[in-house]
Amino acid sequence: MPSEGRGWQIDAVRRTTWLELFMALTAEYMSDYSNILKFDATETLPYGDWQSSIQPYFPEWQNNLILPKFEFQEGLFIFKVALQKSVWRRIAIPAQGTLEELSYAILRAYDFDSDHLHEFIYTNHSGTEARAFHSYMDERPWTYEVSIGDLPIQKGSTMVYHFDFGDDWRFDVKLEKIDVDDDTIKETILLEEHGKAPEQYPSYDDEW
Numbered sequence: 001m002p003s004e005g006r007g008w009q010i011d012a013v014r015r016t017t018w019l020e021l022f023m024a025l026t027a028e029y030m031s032d033y034s035n036i037l038k039f040d041a042t043e044t045l046p047y048g049d050w051q052s053s054i055q056p057y058f059p060e061w062q063n064n065l066i067l068p069k070f071e072f073q074e075g076l077f078i079f080k081v082a083l084q085k086s087v088w089r090r091i092a093i094p095a096q097g098t099l100e101e102l103s104y105a106i107l108r109a110y111d112f113d114s115d116h117l118h119e120f121i122y123t124n125h126s127g128t129e130a131r132a133f134h135s136y137m138d139e140r141p142w143t144y145e146v147s148i149g150d151l152p153i154q155k156g157s158t159m160v161y162h163f164d165f166g167d168d169w170r171f172d173v174k175l176e177k178i179d180v181d182d183d184t185i186k187e188t189i190l191l192e193e194h195g196k197a198p199e200q201y202p203s204y205d206d207e208w
Contacts, residue, residue: 021057028053070125072149075180078191081106081161082172087195090176093188095149099132103143105188106161106171110197116164118143120173125152154178167200 055061074095079102082088089109093102099120107114117134120143124130135142153159153175161171 017057021054024057025050025053070152072147073151073178074149075178076182076185077148077178078176080174080176081109082174083110083169083198084195087197089190089194090192091188092185092191093148094186095147095178097148097188099143099146099148099151100135101188102148102173103161103163105190106173107163109190109193110200112163112169112197112200116166118161118163120146120159120161122151122153122159123157 051061051064072095077093077095077097079091079093080088081091089106091102091105091109093105103118103120104114106112117137119134119137120132122130122132131139132141132143132146133139135144151159155175155177157175159173161173163169163171
């Protein structure tokens with residue numbers, strides 16, 4: 001229990017195997033000055049690359065899972081982009097198109113201007129949340145760097161297109177199909193529209 005008026009107090013500190021491992025690997029890595037110069041905290045190494053260094057501390061680590069390699073998906077991607085069940089647009093974009101091009105296509109389909117930041121939120125190859133950002137943002141990847149054919153999506157997969165972080169427009173983007181036989185469409189086009197698009201900048205005067 002915490003002491004009255006003093007909160008929780010540290011009773012003891014114990015060295016763990018993970019601490020020993022971290023200190024040993026850090027000392028080994030940083031002993032080479034060239035590693036310090038090229039150190040990148042955001043760098044992600046392939047799973048298993050550290051096994052030879054970690055195994056002496058955890059000998060039970062014997063096997064590694066191998067993640068499947070995902071290749072570029074050719075074809076024409078058909079997306080249903082909805083704000084509500086009754087308000088949606090169907091958009092086709094070739095695999096070589098980018099998320100930035102899809103962004104502009106969505107905005108054109110809803111008669112929105114593009115004077116705001118955006119991001120796409122989707123599930124990556126590892127099953128965790130990933131994002132692609134407007135090129136004016138610090139985070140990467142930027143949407144013009146991400147090709148549609150490189151996305152880890154299949155029929156039925158969904159993304160969120162988040163536009164204008166102030167007004168907080170969120171579009172549900174569902175992949176309806178990938179037409180691998182259609183090579184006639186070379187650019188992003190609007191195939192179908194249902195429902196009236198909302199006003200991008202509604203007037204609230206009538207509510208006051």
